Amino acid sequence: MVAKADYLEPERILMEHQAHPTRTSLPGIGTRYDLKTEGGKHVSVVVHEDGRRFLGFHDPDDDDNCTSSVPLDPSEAAALGQLLIPAPIDPLSNDIEIDLITEQIPITARSPYSGRTLGDTQARSRTGASIVAVLRRTGAIPSPAPDFRFGIGDTLVVVGTREGVDAVADLITGG
Structure with missing residues (x-):
């Protein structure tokens, strides 16, 4: 059975x-x-x-x-x-229009947040976009906590609207 x-x-x-x-x-x-x-x-x-x-x-x-x-x-x-073979999780229905994008934003030496924490950025409150992961040479860090410290060479995975993601990019790069 x-x-x-x-x-x-x-x-x-x-x-x-x-x-x-x-x-x-x-x-x-x-x-x-x-x-x-x-x-x-x-x-x-x-x-x-x-x-x-x-x-x-x-x-x-x-x-x-x-x-x-x-x-x-x-x-x-x-x-x-x-x-x-287990089926992958079904993608969101094509009937629903969602204007979300995902983008990778590098932390460079010029970034005002190099060496600072995720919480310092207040990215979600300021832009509406979320930093959902950080990619490092040593591996991925999913769902970083507010006290997570960014380093030069990190790449942030950001999800949000086009405007929100662009605002995070400007914030992180100092643009």
Whole structure:
């Protein structure tokens, strides 16, 4: 029986449980891929050298006992694979008109905010645009706190209206 969360919340499942399939060479036949689910189920896919595929379901008490298998032709295997890939989050509906943009603004030596904090800028209150992340050579810092200190070479990721983002750019660059 499939647990409710298994089919309603694939993104949550992916984040909490990383699956690690194993691969076994089957000389003269092909390759077998085995996956043990978080719920203890054992599923396998046998890919024959001629391209045929079989999806197998195993006895929970005996991994070597395949209790049921389904032969799949290439188009069926491709269709099943597409169904199993979690769908990305749907973009906002095209019916809604949103005038938001995202832009990257560098912190240079000329910036009046180099060495100062995000809170010092008061960017959101002054412009209506938000600094949602800072990109550094060492990696991205999402949702920086007000006490986050900018450094030369940082790149700010700003979201807002065209006017708001332009105002943040002027503020940060001293323009």
